[in-house]
Amino acid sequence: MSELSMPRCWNRETKPHSFCPGCGHGLVLKALGMAVDELELAEQVTFACDIGCSLLAWNFFNFPSLQTHHGRTIPVMVGLKKADSKRVAVAYMGDGGGYSIGLQHLVSTAVRDDPVTVILVNNTVYAMTGGQMAPTTLPGQKTETTPFGRDEAETGFPLKGPELLAGVVHPEAYLARGTVAQVLRLKKTIQKGLETQRKGHFAFIEALSTCPTNWRTNAAATWSFLEREMSDYYQTAEIPH
Amino acid sequence: MEKAVRKERRVFMTGNEVVAWAALAAGAVHMFGYPITPQNEIMHYWRRLAPEYGRGFLQTEDELSAGFTAIGAIIAGKAAFSATAGPGTILFQEPLSMAEMMRLPLVLVVQQRGGPSTATVIYSQQEVTLACFGGNGEGMRLVYSTASHQELYDYTIKAFHHAWSYRFPTLVLGDGYQAKMREALIIYDPAERGWEAIPAEPILGPERIQGGGRPLLHLRNAFSVEEELAEVLREHLDDFARAAPELVEYEFTGEPGAEILVAAHGIVGRAARAAVEELRAEGRPVNFFRAITLRPFPEEALLEALRISGGAMLVVESAVGQFGRMARLAVAGEPLRSFKTLYRPGVGIAAEEIKEAVLA
Amino acid sequence: MRHWKVVAAGEGGQGVQAMAETLALAAYRAGLNALYIPNFGIEQRGGVSLALVQVSERAIGAPKFRTASLVVALSPRSLERTAGYLGPETVILYDSSLVDAPRISDRVVGLQSYDTIAPEAFAERISYHDQRMPVRAAGRGMVALPASDLARQRLHPRVFNMIILGAVVSLTGVVELGAVKGALEEKLNRRFRQDPQLKEHNFQALELGYARIKETMAV
Numbered sequence: 001m002s003e004l005s006m007p008r009c010w011n012r013e014t015k016p017h018s019f020c021p022g023c024g025h026g027l028v029l030k031a032l033g034m035a036v037d038e039l040e041l042a043e044q045v046t047f048a049c050d051i052g053c054s055l056l057a058w059n060f061f062n063f064p065s066l067q068t069h070h071g072r073t074i075p076v077m078v079g080l081k082k083a084d085s086k087r088v089a090v091a092y093m094g095d096g097g098g099y100s101i102g103l104q105h106l107v108s109t110a111v112r113d114d115p116v117t118v119i120l121v122n123n124t125v126y127a128m129t130g131g132q133m134a135p136t137t138l139p140g141q142k143t144e145t146t147p148f149g150r151d152e153a154e155t156g157f158p159l160k161g162p163e164l165l166a167g168v169v170h171p172e173a174y175l176a177r178g179t180v181a182q183v184l185r186l187k188k189t190i191q192k193g194l195e196t197q198r199k200g201h202f203a204f205i206e207a208l209s210t211c212p213t214n215w216r217t218n219a220a221a222t223w224s225f226l227e228r229e230m231s232d233y234y235q236t237a238e239i240p241h
Numbered sequence: 242m243e244k245a246v247r248k249e250r251r252v253f254m255t256g257n258e259v260v261a262w263a264a265l266a267a268g269a270v271h272m273f274g275y276p277i278t279p280q281n282e283i284m285h286y287w288r289r290l291a292p293e294y295g296r297g298f299l300q301t302e303d304e305l306s307a308g309f310t311a312i313g314a315i316i317a318g319k320a321a322f323s324a325t326a327g328p329g330t331i332l333f334q335e336p337l338s339m340a341e342m343m344r345l346p347l348v349l350v351v352q353q354r355g356g357p358s359t360a361t362v363i364y365s366q367q368e369v370t371l372a373c374f375g376g377n378g379e380g381m382r383l384v385y386s387t388a389s390h391q392e393l394y395d396y397t398i399k400a401f402h403h404a405w406s407y408r409f410p411t412l413v414l415g416d417g418y419q420a421k422m423r424e425a426l427i428i429y430d431p432a433e434r435g436w437e438a439i440p441a442e443p444i445l446g447p448e449r450i451q452g453g454g455r456p457l458l459h460l461r462n463a464f465s466v467e468e469e470l471a472e473v474l475r476e477h478l479d480d481f482a483r484a485a486p487e488l489v490e491y492e493f494t495g496e497p498g499a500e501i502l503v504a505a506h507g508i509v510g511r512a513a514r515a516a517v518e519e520l521r522a523e524g525r526p527v528n529f530f531r532a533i534t535l536r537p538f539p540e541e542a543l544l545e546a547l548r549i550s551g552g553a554m555l556v557v558e559s560a561v562g563q564f565g566r567m568a569r570l571a572v573a574g575e576p577l578r579s580f581k582t583l584y585r586p587g588v589g590i591a592a593e594e595i596k597e598a599v600l601a
Numbered sequence: 602m603r604h605w606k607v608v609a610a611g612e613g614g615q616g617v618q619a620m621a622e623t624l625a626l627a628a629y630r631a632g633l634n635a636l637y638i639p640n641f642g643i644e645q646r647g648g649v650s651l652a653l654v655q656v657s658e659r660a661i662g663a664p665k666f667r668t669a670s671l672v673v674a675l676s677p678r679s680l681e682r683t684a685g686y687l688g689p690e691t692v693i694l695y696d697s698s699l700v701d702a703p704r705i706s707d708r709v710v711g712l713q714s715y716d717t718i719a720p721e722a723f724a725e726r727i728s729y730h731d732q733r734m735p736v737r738a739a740g741r742g743m744v745a746l747p748a749s750d751l752a753r754q755r756l757h758p759r760v761f762n763m764i765i766l767g768a769v770v771s772l773t774g775v776v777e778l779g780a781v782k783g784a785l786e787e788k789l790n791r792r793f794r795q796d797p798q799l800k801e802h803n804f805q806a807l808e809l810g811y812a813r814i815k816e817t818m819a820v
Contacts, residue, residue, distance in 0.1 A: 011458075046316075046317075046445070046446070048313075058460075058461045058463075059458075059459040059461075062458065063458065064446045064458050064459075065445075065458060065459050065460070066316065066459070066460040066461065067461040067462060067463060068312075069309070069335060069336075069339055072306075072309040072339075075301065075309035075310045075313065076309045076312055077313055078299075078310050079273060079309065079311055079312060079313025079314040079315075079316075079321065080313035080314060080316055081313070082297055082310065082313070083271060083297075083314035083315075083318070083321065084317040084319070087317065104306070105309075107302075108301070108302035108306070253625070253626055253629040253630075253635070363640075418638055418664045418665070421638055422664045423622065423625055423626075423635075423636065423637040423638070424634075424635065424637075424661070425629050425634065508663065508664065511662045511663050511664075512662050512663030514662060515662025589663065590663065590665075591663055591666045591667040593666070593668065594667065
């Protein structure tokens, strides 16, 4: 499949989408779209997105989709799944929603092994609100709230979500980190995450992504930050647990 | 789904047990809860009883999660609810505001405790403003304030039906006394009183057909421009205003020429009723008004009651004017002979005190 | 019948709540309006446990009231804690094996006489009362019953609260003793079946408390 073709489950009426040029969200959602298409799950999926840039995905697909509150996407999908176990629940959020304001939900859901698939986009910043430090901001990285670079002595080290969850998840759960630099691999990772849910277990996929708008980078620098700095700090692999 | 209450029977229970039975009888499918006193036993009873009747329970990591998991279940078309109090009611404003915006029939039972902050686990009527107007919105909620275990049963059942019929989040406002006290009530199969199954259906999905015959597939609470929001809100506010006359409930007893109207809500309404009855027995003509719905507020009924009562009113509540402000606003245009208050924040009020306040 | 407003107070573990709840349940079973509410505040941890019961033929108003028709005090601190509920007509039933009878002045019915009860009074109780101490009215509206001693010597310390309950039933006449036994069977059904002696002890305790009051009143 060419990267230019549109997944069948995409909502054509809302394309071209409204993410910024160079934003990685479109690629993560493409990987998700392809994964759903290939597994023929479009009839079963219910998709929920968070606040932050992820909310722009609220009408991205043809399957039932809703936009929730900041950090609360996971509990909404957990409740939906409890009420209707036939649905395939996909919770989609950024790093602020998943790792900061909603971390208690992420950890508790992982502990309970709730059968939902969580996809978290890590672009190292709060993007929608104008580029503040996120739990994932790299040491030394400049943001609006770390204008002199993230000082880990003051703000700690970037949070590694899948590694954090590795200590609490069920043996059959699925934890992985992918990157928009490798969309097809990301798609496979998401497929495993969806299959894990269908087997009754929790799945979590972090996707390394890009935000040239807030990084204030050109195309080359954007790609370089993703492929060098971010990939050096964050291991893109299935996370053993 | 198996019926939890088939035969009408008289029982002697705590209020928390009543709520659990009412939710079961109504046909609620799932409870999501987080421990906080004084509502805990609602969860305890529900958790024990639910499996017998094929219902579900999840203890969540906090009240935010309890509210949002309930919302998830509701979106999937299941009648879900939670119960909370005090600081939990504060956290619940977040899911409640989403339910308000997206017209989700979230049902929440609040057993009021003392405030502000952690305060007491015992009792208050200090969660009225929070229940009615908490959140960054316009208070588009149905709020029932109960005064007895019978009402706790009746209105919990009604809450599920009206939440799903009118699509506004609905609160049953009890308190720590009602939660913990035991008294008699009749429990019954709601179907025998005209409450058939809760009209629950999936909120989102191919089966939900919206205007133009298209399935409702996309649901949001964030808008890009002011006008877009204003249009949506106008519709919701109109719906709320249109529904209000069908929804308002109150209790009034009295006659023209009374010396004063005693107005209260919830359990304080019982003390007020007892005080009024004693005063009448002593030959004092005193009228009595109890708001059962706090949202929508029975404004016209209160105004009419005040007119009958010669323009004199005593407002009694276990808070400082949370109910009083709504009552005062309802009669704002009316010339008042007197407006007295008996406010006891976080403290129970006995009939004797109300009598004294009337006579003072 | 009159509208009975009962406040019962005791130390944690004395069984105040079980006693109050059983009384309310019995009244409910007898077709009366009954309302029971525990004081479940901070007191429930290591303090005085308070229970309010109302029984009436008419509808019951607020769960809390200002003036009790009957105060049941099972410890010195309980008397202090319930002092605010006393009015001129209030009858006080207290456990005389633990508590000195407070002296009540006819002129000063209220809080003062109870403020004089120091915790040290508790220490003197064992030597002060013997097991043959008769039930007596120790003042205006005061009814003393050495329930704790009776329970320990005649039955079992655990049924102390049922002796008190028997006395309450006798004093108020709100229900027949049989209704209380029925309520108790309903509440403790499984434990009674497992331990028939427990049932026996509880019923005997009820009868003992009931009879003691009847004897006193007859004097």
